[in-house]
Amino acid sequence: MNMKQDPGHEIDPTQRPPQMQRIGLIGYGAIGRAVHELLLIHATGTATVAGILIPPSASIEPAAQNESLVVTDRLETLLAADIDIVVECAGHSAVDAYAVDVLRAGLDLVLVSIGALADAEREQRLRHEATAAGRQMLLPSGAIGGIDWIGAARSAGLSEVLYRSRKSPLAWSGTDAEQLVDLASLTSAAIFFRGTAREAAIRFPRNANVAATVALAGLGLDATQVELIADPATRHNVHEIEADSAGGSMSARIKGMPDPGNPKTSLMTAHSVLRTILHRRTAMVI
Ligand SMILES: NC(=O)C1=CN([C@@H]2O[C@H](COP(=O)(O)OP(=O)(O)OC[C@H]3O[C@@H](n4cnc5c(N)ncnc54)[C@H](O)[C@@H]3O)[C@@H](O)[C@H]2O)C=CC1
Numbered sequence: 001m002n003m004k005q006d007p008g009h010e011i012d013p014t015q016r017p018p019q020m021q022r023i024g025l026i027g028y029g030a031i032g033r034a035v036h037e038l039l040l041i042h043a044t045g046t047a048t049v050a051g052i053l054i055p056p057s058a059s060i061e062p063a064a065q066n067e068s069l070v071v072t073d074r075l076e077t078l079l080a081a082d083i084d085i086v087v088e089c090a091g092h093s094a095v096d097a098y099a100v101d102v103l104r105a106g107l108d109l110v111l112v113s114i115g116a117l118a119d120a121e122r123e124q125r126l127r128h129e130a131t132a133a134g135r136q137m138l139l140p141s142g143a144i145g146g147i148d149w150i151g152a153a154r155s156a157g158l159s160e161v162l163y164r165s166r167k168s169p170l171a172w173s174g175t176d177a178e179q180l181v182d183l184a185s186l187t188s189a190a191i192f193f194r195g196t197a198r199e200a201a202i203r204f205p206r207n208a209n210v211a212a213t214v215a216l217a218g219l220g221l222d223a224t225q226v227e228l229i230a231d232p233a234t235r236h237n238v239h240e241i242e243a244d245s246a247g248g249s250m251s252a253r254i255k256g257m258p259d260p261g262n263p264k265t266s267l268m269t270a271h272s273v274l275r276t277i278l279h280r281r282t283a284m285v286i
Pocket residue numbers: 026027028029030031032053054055058089090091092093094097112113114140141142143144205206207208209210213261262264265266269
């Protein structure tokens with residue numbers, strides 16, 4: 001075959017099944033690893049993890065190893081693995097470090113650390129870069145549901161949205177919650193934060209991405225109210241939405257199982273990322 005090949009790309013794209021997506025993961029913690037495992041089960045022949053970006057001097061044992069899987073601490077090396085789409089699941093600082101370059105490289109970006117967009121300047125910059133590159137930032141619903149209703153209610157006179165997150169004290173450990181409540185001695189549920197989605201997402205970057213998701217879908221980061229609760233009686237990550245619009249109201253409660261590797265994170269988050277990835281290639285999107 002007379003095909004000019006970029007020396008950085010070992011794979012001939014014309015030889016792939018048409019729907020095959022080559023995924024670059026940024027971050028390989030609870031979500032990154034789970035997404036890899038789910039793709040191995042649910043996306044054989046349609047999507048594959050081709051590269052994983054980890055922090056310098058970190059090491060991982062990938063869920064599956066094949067000779068073409070690239071594990072690197074350099075974005076350039078990741079992108080040279082013939083990546084079609086990048087999935088960020090590493091944290092707000094990784095969004096700062098890599099998101100612009102991913103979009104400038106002409107790739108769509110699945111952004112899991114959605115709370116990073118609570119920084120207005122960062123949000124504007126990323127929207128601008130995506131538009132300039134003709135690419136999209138895809139924000140999975142993550143640990144929450146009902147985002148479709150909230151998005152639809154925007155044009156139906158959405159007037160009020162409250163998001164409430166209830167997790168075990170363990171899930172709030174190592175966060176600013178420790179300054180607001182004595183997590184270790186709690187005997188009943190404590191609402192330790194009330195404020196806007198913007199404040200919540202900025203102050204609790206590892207626990208309030210959903211607050212930003214609900215806000216970005218609906219009333220925005222400053223008009224969406226948030227309550228954060230530490231509850232010694234729960235083993236779940238409970239997410240509630242109460243919303244009012246001229247088109248009707250919504251009351252939703254999700255009792256999420258925490259990820260065994262990270263109690264701050266709900267198991268469903270990785271499944272939602274899988275769904276986002278698979279939707280890019282399906283004939284019918286629901
Ligand atoms: N949208 C949503 O519904 C949810 C979003 N999240 C967010 O997703 C992100 C990932 O969550 P988890 O996997 O549970 O966290 P985790 O702490 O288990 O894993 C994060 C991984 O990213 C790696 N990492 C950090 N900075 C990096 C960098 N610059 N380059 C490469 N790797 C880097 C860390 O070493 C770690 O292995 C967090 O920001 C979390 O807050 C979590 C749950 C729900």
